[in-house]
Amino acid sequence: xxxxxxxxxxxxxxxxxxxxxxxxxxxxxxxxxxxxxxxxxxxxxxxxxxxxxxxxxxxxxxxxxxxxxxxxxxxxxxxxxxxxxxxxxxxxxxxxxxxxxxxxxxxxxxxxxxxxxxxxxxxxxxxxxxxxxxxxxxxxxxxxxxxxxxxxxxxxxxxxxxxxxxxxxxxxxxxxxxxxxxxxxxxxxxxxxxxxxxxxxxxxxxxxxxxxxxxxxxxxxxxxxxxxxxxxxxxxxxxxxxxxxxxxxxxxxxxxxxxxxxxxxxxxxxxxxxxxxxxxxxxxxxxxxxxxxxxxxxxxxxxxxxxxxxxxxxxxxxxxxxxxxxxxxxxxxxxxxxxxxxxxxxxxxxxxxxxxxxxxxxxxxxxxxxxxxxxxxxxxxxxxxxxxx
Amino acid sequence: xxxxxxxxxxxxxxxxxxxxxxxxxxxxxxxxxxxxxxxxxxxxxxxxxxxxxxxxxxxxxxxxxxxxxxxxxxxxxxxxxxxxxxxxxxxxxxxxxxxxxxxxxxxxxxxxxxxxxxxxxxxxxxxxxxxxxxxxxxxxxxxxxxxxxxxxxxxxxxxxxxxxxxxxxxxxxxxxxxxxxxxxxxxxxxxxxxxxxxxxxxxxxxxxxxxxxxxxxxxxxxxxxxxxxxxxxxxxxxxxxxxxxxxxxxxxxxxxxxxxxxxxxxxxxxxxxxxxxxxxxxxxxxxxxxxxxxxxxxxxxxxxxxxxxxxxxxxxxxxxxxxxxxxxxxxxxxxxxxxxxxxxxxxxxxxxxxxxxxxxxxxxxxxxxxxxxxxxxxxxxxxxxxxxxxxxxxxxxxxxxxxxxxxxxx
Numbered sequence: 001x002x003x004x005x006x007x008x009x010x011x012x013x014x015x016x017x018x019x020x021x022x023x024x025x026x027x028x029x030x031x032x033x034x035x036x037x038x039x040x041x042x043x044x045x046x047x048x049x050x051x052x053x054x055x056x057x058x059x060x061x062x063x064x065x066x067x068x069x070x071x072x073x074x075x076x077x078x079x080x081x082x083x084x085x086x087x088x089x090x091x092x093x094x095x096x097x098x099x100x101x102x103x104x105x106x107x108x109x110x111x112x113x114x115x116x117x118x119x120x121x122x123x124x125x126x127x128x129x130x131x132x133x134x135x136x137x138x139x140x141x142x143x144x145x146x147x148x149x150x151x152x153x154x155x156x157x158x159x160x161x162x163x164x165x166x167x168x169x170x171x172x173x174x175x176x177x178x179x180x181x182x183x184x185x186x187x188x189x190x191x192x193x194x195x196x197x198x199x200x201x202x203x204x205x206x207x208x209x210x211x212x213x214x215x216x217x218x219x220x221x222x223x224x225x226x227x228x229x230x231x232x233x234x235x236x237x238x239x240x241x242x243x244x245x246x247x248x249x250x251x252x253x254x255x256x257x258x259x260x261x262x263x264x265x266x267x268x269x270x271x272x273x274x275x276x277x278x279x280x281x282x283x284x285x286x287x288x289x290x291x292x293x294x295x296x297x298x299x300x301x302x303x304x305x306x307x308x309x310x311x312x313x314x315x316x317x318x319x320x321x322x323x324x325x326x327x328x329x330x331x332x333x334x335x336x337x338x339x340x341x342x343x344x345x346x347x348x349x350x351x352x353x354x355x356x357x358x359x360x361x362x363x364x365x366x367x368x369x370x371x372x373x374x375x376x377x378x379x380x381x382x383x384x385x386x387x388x389x
Numbered sequence: 390x391x392x393x394x395x396x397x398x399x400x401x402x403x404x405x406x407x408x409x410x411x412x413x414x415x416x417x418x419x420x421x422x423x424x425x426x427x428x429x430x431x432x433x434x435x436x437x438x439x440x441x442x443x444x445x446x447x448x449x450x451x452x453x454x455x456x457x458x459x460x461x462x463x464x465x466x467x468x469x470x471x472x473x474x475x476x477x478x479x480x481x482x483x484x485x486x487x488x489x490x491x492x493x494x495x496x497x498x499x500x501x502x503x504x505x506x507x508x509x510x511x512x513x514x515x516x517x518x519x520x521x522x523x524x525x526x527x528x529x530x531x532x533x534x535x536x537x538x539x540x541x542x543x544x545x546x547x548x549x550x551x552x553x554x555x556x557x558x559x560x561x562x563x564x565x566x567x568x569x570x571x572x573x574x575x576x577x578x579x580x581x582x583x584x585x586x587x588x589x590x591x592x593x594x595x596x597x598x599x600x601x602x603x604x605x606x607x608x609x610x611x612x613x614x615x616x617x618x619x620x621x622x623x624x625x626x627x628x629x630x631x632x633x634x635x636x637x638x639x640x641x642x643x644x645x646x647x648x649x650x651x652x653x654x655x656x657x658x659x660x661x662x663x664x665x666x667x668x669x670x671x672x673x674x675x676x677x678x679x680x681x682x683x684x685x686x687x688x689x690x691x692x693x694x695x696x697x698x699x700x701x702x703x704x705x706x707x708x709x710x711x712x713x714x715x716x717x718x719x720x721x722x723x724x725x726x727x728x729x730x731x732x733x734x735x736x737x738x739x740x741x742x743x744x745x746x747x748x749x750x751x752x753x754x755x756x757x758x759x760x761x762x763x764x765x766x767x768x769x770x771x772x773x774x775x776x777x778x779x780x781x782x783x784x785x786x787x788x789x790x791x792x793x794x795x796x797x798x799x
Contacts, residue, residue: 067637074777075770082700091725091780159766179781213635215781240632240785242496247489261481278485313485 002124002326006340007113008228010087011173011183012140025145026138029163029189035145036076037161038069039152040210067212068157073170074238076146077180080172085143087111090176100363102244102271102348108358109351112175113338123224123322126297130193136231137171137185146170146182149207166190168203173235177344177351181237184218192232194223196293201305202286204234208311209282215240217308219343222293224302225319226342234307235343244348245315246308250276254388262288264387267315271370272346273380274317275387282311289314295386301375304343317346318383321373334369341373406473407449409637409657413472416657420444420453423668424526424533425602430454432598438591439539441475442524442599445495445532445627446667448634448657449474453534462541464510475537478517480508491521496628498523498532502588504542504580516542518580520588523627524599527606530615532627534599534607538591540584623653623672630654632782638775639756641675642724642749642783645695649674650750662756664710675752678717680708691721695750698723702772704757718755718764720772723747724783751779 014021021027080086088111098104122128130136148167169188173181184207186192186200201220208218218236221227250265253275262279279285289305296303296318306315321341324330337357339345350366352358375383410416421429421442439458443450451472460467463478470477479488487505494501500522507517518540523532596609615621623644625633633642639658643650655670663670663678670677679688687703694701700722707717726748753775755768 070778071638071770071774073774074781075772075774078773078777078780091784095784179784180777215632238781240628240781242489242493247493249486256482 001122002323003120003122004322004325005118005120007117007338008119008121009112010175011228012135012137012144012171013085013174014139014141015135021139021141023142024139025142025169025188028142029138033142033163034160035163035167035169036072036147037150037158037164038072038147038210039150039154039156039158040069040206041152041155042206067210069207069210070213070216072147072157073182073211074180077172077182080143080146083143085172085174086176087174090179090181094358097241098361098363098366102363102367103242103247104244104363104366105239105241105349106358106361106366107177107349107351108355109177110353110355112177112351113353121223121322123302123326124300126222126224126300126302127195128193128223128230130191130230132191135229136191137169137183137188137229137233138191140171144172144174146172149184149203151206155210173237176237177349178237178239180216181235184234184236186232186234188231193230194221194227194232195297196220196222196290198286198290200232201290201293202282204307205282205286205311205314207234208236208307211236212310213238214309216310217243217306217347218311219307219347220305221342222297222302222304224300224322225304225317226322226340239349243306243308245270245272245274245306245346246313253384260284264288266384271367271374272317272319273374274315274346275384277314277316278312280312285312285314289316292316292383292387296383301379301383304346306343306347315347317343317373318375318380319346319373320375320379324372330372334372337369339369341370346370346373407451409448410451410472413451416447417444417451417453417471419666420447420534423666424604424607425599426604429599429602432602433595436591436594436598438595439541440591440595441470441537442534443475443537444534445630446634448637450495450535450631450634459539462509462539463507469510478507480506480512480514482506482514483508491519494521495535496631498525498627500592502585507539518542518584518588520592522592522596522609524596524607524609525611527608527612529621530611530624531630536592536595536599538588538595540588540591542584622647623651625654628785629782632785633779636775636778636782638771639754640775640779641670641752641754642779643675643752645723645747645750650695653749659754662709662715662754663707664713669710678707680706680712680714682706682714683708687719691719694721698747702769707754716757718757718768718772720753720755720776722751722776724749724751724776724780726783748783749779751776753779 014024093107093109095105095107098106147170148164149170150164150168166187166189169185171183171185173183184204186203204218208216215238216236218234220234223230248270249268251268252263252265254262254264261281262277262284265276267274267276277285277289293303301318302322303316303318308315319341321330325335338353339350352361374380406413433454433456436456437458438456439462440456441452441459442454444453451474452470455467455470460470483506487503490501490503502520505517505519506514508514520538522536524534524536525531526533600608633654633656636656637658638656639662640656641652641659642654644653651672651674652670655667660667683706687705690701690703700720702718702720705717705719706714708714724747753772755771757764757768
């Protein structure tokens, strides 16, 4: 068994409590709990019908405005911020762009990793059984829950509704990387461990699409790729700046066809090897990405996903940093910065906890760090073979 | 307009005008009148080039002028393109990298020249040599407009060994469309110096015309003092502007470091709510919204909160330009930038010093009826949601930002 010791990120105030608090989501769920509900619809909206040339469709005002979900999310988040629920004020964290070719974004965030206690994480098993004794999202404080997300015939917002029977929940991350940092937990009470299937990924894509903002990105970290909690979840936050990986050159690796608009490309000239899936059809992306990820899970290859462009672009990064760390193959200098290269870091947004690391951060440093993430050429070729078969 | 698999995503709104541009004709003409003489449309008409002007200060960075050549090339009517973002030219096989390249140039307020696959209204693809150039205001250094010039590249010509374009006047009918636009002869077609020069010449001519017709002075380059680091008061970078104009609510940003804390940005919805034009509000303190029946209590509450750098919400009677009163649920809050450095004394006239890293003070307005509980909840969500979006936008400011090395695709 290979394992590493690292300081896990605290995403909930209840994360370290042994006992179940009365105020936690699970207790509230059992006694009845009202939450705001945002309903999204997979049906085409009026504007799209007009686009088809169907001019007879009356342009009735939508019941909720486009990107209302973004307003809802930000308003709830801002409310929690003013209530002091976050461990620190992320807007006070300094950021800068590192000079060079890629435009990596470095942030000084001394508050995120204040917890000193190291925890052991197994890194050679991507699929692990759900352990109810460990922390999971039913144990979060009720105040950390922002709203539930659900599918319906019509899009709509309901301020106070009883919690659904199998709700998809949006929570705050009490140690935010950026403004609006939330967790999306599909079917929370199904207690699914951290692993991907097409439906859950599709939910995350619809979530991203409904927020409808290119600054809002959603990430996924498998076990072994720096997921902290073994309970199925995605993370998301706003950054009004391009992620370096979004600007990287790409070259197509799948064949185009008349039936499908899915483009799969390989990153070129980027410090980390990865692929990107692009399509206007979310279903297509979800099925294709999930099928690859399930194959990676079976082969015990940890990976990260980064969902961009309102859900129409998904980056997949198979990685081996944690494995290398467990085998003592990573330099101490890199380990001392305590940067865990998860989805955001690989995308080019690096959070540094020590002032000296931030002040002396350079593109060379980040490139060296990210170089340890990539699979070897033969291993990455195997992954490409999985994708293209 | 062909669909792929019969599914069209809600985010695929490339051909839809932003719903916020309801009075797009008025807004678009104001964009030109604001910076140039009324004769500008006639002057620009004289040029045979295919080009557009876009305004980054309007929601979704829309086209505010399109030449006849552009319309002929793309097959759209003038009314179909005005007020829309250029992305309707993109299609299924447009290289994402090219789009990113253009976006970066816009963010960084610089030129870019790139070969990109575009589509006509009928859905036919064509290779386009696209040249983008910013137009700077000499007054406050902002980018007033972006000029976009298009030169369609014929695949027939691309296949020729000498690779010369025979002129900008190449009629569009003469261009042949390829079934498979992944045609290597097009993709690998290297732009000759002559092609690039023709694009430059077109851009230069348009920029010259704009400079000649400008009221307050525009130019293709920033003023010398700006380049040396002397930033005029009230300057708002395009990258911040693009983020702010995404926010579909009424708000203003004021600068507490300038005398009398003037407005430096006002959203479209604010202008629509109050009835003023952008020129009438930028540079002024918000108190022009107050009137004869405005109570002193909320004014005092605002003043006191600002001097302490606090947030507050007040219900205040304000007046539109036409003197019509309305109840305004106003929420104000300081907003930080990403510098993390302590800046100067917060307000010079205040006895208290608040060493914040405050970039702006935001004011968010929601028109409400005098007393209604339902209004309270809705207003609060809009205010906090808008404040959150403003914080996201302002955090994109990079103090001492270093420009990434620009890459153009040959």
